Amino acid sequence: MRPLQKEIIEYEKTKPVIDVDEEIRRSVDFLKNYLLKNKGLKTLVLGISGGQDSTLAGRLSEIAITELRQETKENYEFIAVRLPYGEQADESDAMQAIEWMQADKVVRVNIKDSVDAMVKAVEANGMNISDFNKGNIKARARMIAQFAIAGDNSGVVVGTDHAAENITGFYTKFGDGAADVTPLFRLDKRQGRSLLEKLNAPKNLYEKTPTADLEEDRPSLPDEKALGVSYTDIDNYLEGKEISDKSAEIIENWYKKTAHKRRQPYTVFDI
Numbered sequence: 001m002r003p004l005q006k007e008i009i010e011y012e013k014t015k016p017v018i019d020v021d022e023e024i025r026r027s028v029d030f031l032k033n034y035l036l037k038n039k040g041l042k043t044l045v046l047g048i049s050g051g052q053d054s055t056l057a058g059r060l061s062e063i064a065i066t067e068l069r070q071e072t073k074e075n076y077e078f079i080a081v082r083l084p085y086g087e088q089a090d091e092s093d094a095m096q097a098i099e100w101m102q103a104d105k106v107v108r109v110n111i112k113d114s115v116d117a118m119v120k121a122v123e124a125n126g127m128n129i130s131d132f133n134k135g136n137i138k139a140r141a142r143m144i145a146q147f148a149i150a151g152d153n154s155g156v157v158v159g160t161d162h163a164a165e166n167i168t169g170f171y172t173k174f175g176d177g178a179a180d181v182t183p184l185f186r187l188d189k190r191q192g193r194s195l196l197e198k199l200n201a202p203k204n205l206y207e208k209t210p211t212a213d214l215e216e217d218r219p220s221l222p223d224e225k226a227l228g229v230s231y232t233d234i235d236n237y238l239e240g241k242e243i244s245d246k247s248a249e250i251i252e253n254w255y256k257k258t259a260h261k262r263r264q265p266y267t268v269f270d271i
C-alpha cells in the first residue's frame with residue numbers, strides 16, 4: 001500500500017469490508033444518542049437533492065427519529081428541506097427520495113433570489129463572480145437556510161460528507177461542508193450505495209450519476225468528470241486496494257490541496 005494511502009485510510013476510518021446491517025445501526029444509533037445526550041435538541045434537518053448521499057442520510061435520520069419518538073414518546077422530528085435554485089431539473093428524484101424516506105415534514109426554500117442578490121451586491125464593487133464561484137454561493141445559501149430551520153426547531157443540521165468525498169475535499173467549505181452531525185463519515189461511495197440497497201431504496205436513486213450540479217455552464221456535471229478520477233478508484237483506494245499510479249496521484253493531490261477544509265481555521269500557532 002502507498003504510504004499516504006495508509007495514512008488517509010486511518011484518517012477517513014474506512015473499512016475494506018463492511019457489515020451493512022451493522023453500519024446502518026451504527027449511524028442510526030449515533031444520531032439517536034447525539035440527540036439524547038444533548039438535551040433540548042429535538043430535530044434533524046437535512047437538504048434533500050435527489051442524489052445518493054442525501055437519500056441515505058435522510059432515511060437514516062428518519063429511522064433514528066421514528067425510533068426516538070417511539071422510545072421516548074417525545075416530539076422528535078425529521079425535516080427534509082428542498083433547496084432548489086429556481087427550477088431543478090431532477091426535482092422528481094428529490095421528491096421521490098423524500099417520499100421513500102418518509103420524512104415527517106418537508107420545507108421548501110428557493111435559494112435563487114438570495115444567491116442572485118448576493119452575486120449582484122458583490123459585483124457592485126467591480127468584481128466578477130464566475131459561474132464556478134456562484135456555485136459555491138449556492139452551496140453556502142443552502143447551508144444558511146438549513147441552519148435557520150435548525151435554529152427555529154431546536155434542531156441540528158445533518159451533513160452528507162463521507163470518506164469518498166472528504167478525501168478529495170469535493171464540497172464547498174462552510175457550504176455543504178458545514179453541518180453539526182455527519183452520519184456517513186467513514187463510508188465510501190459504494191458502501192453508501194450498499195446501505196441504500198439494503199434499505200430497499202428505489203434503484204434509480206442509488207444508481208444515479210453523482211453530481212454537485214452547482215454550475216449553470218455545465219449542468220449536472222458528473223463529480224467524476226470534475227475530479228478526473230472515478231469513484232471506483234477512490235473507493236478501491238480507501239479500501240486499501242491497489243489502483244493505477246495515475247489515479248492514486250490524482251486522489252493524493254486533491255487530498256493535499258484540500259487539507260485546509262478538513263480542519264479548523266489556521267491560527268498563529270500553526271505556522
Ligand SMILES: Nc1ncnc2c1ncn2[C@@H]1O[C@H](COP(=O)(O)OP(=O)(O)OC[C@H]2O[C@@H]([n+]3cccc(C(=O)O)c3)[C@H](O)[C@@H]2O)[C@@H](O)[C@H]1O
Pocket residue numbers: 135136139169170171172173174175176211212213214223226260
Ligand atoms: N491553502 C488554503 N488555506 C486556507 N484556506 C484556503 C486555502 N486555499 C483555499 N482556501 C479557501 O477555500 C476557498 C475555496 O474552497 P471552496 O469555497 O470550497 O471552493 P473550491 O474548493 O474551489 O470549490 C468547491 C468544489 O467542490 C465542489 N462541490 C461543492 C459543493 C458540493 C459538491 C457536491 O459534491 O455536492 C461539490 C464544487 O463543484 C467545486 O469543485 C477559498 O476561497 C479560500 O477561502
Ligand SMILES: Nc1ncnc2c1ncn2[C@@H]1O[C@H](COP(=O)(O)OP(=O)(O)OP(=O)(O)O)[C@@H](O)[C@H]1O
Pocket residue numbers: 046047048049050051052053054055081082083084085088142160165176209210211212213
Ligand atoms: N438542490 C438541493 N436541494 C436540497 N439540498 C441540496 C441540493 N443540492 C445539494 N444539497 C445538499 O448538499 C449535499 C451535498 O450534495 P452532494 O451532491 O454531495 O450529495 P447528493 O446530491 O446527496 O448525492 P450525490 O453525490 O450522489 O449527488 C446534499 O447531500 C444535500 O444535503
Ligand SMILES: [Mg+2]
Pocket residue numbers: 049051052210211212213
Ligand atoms: Mg448531488
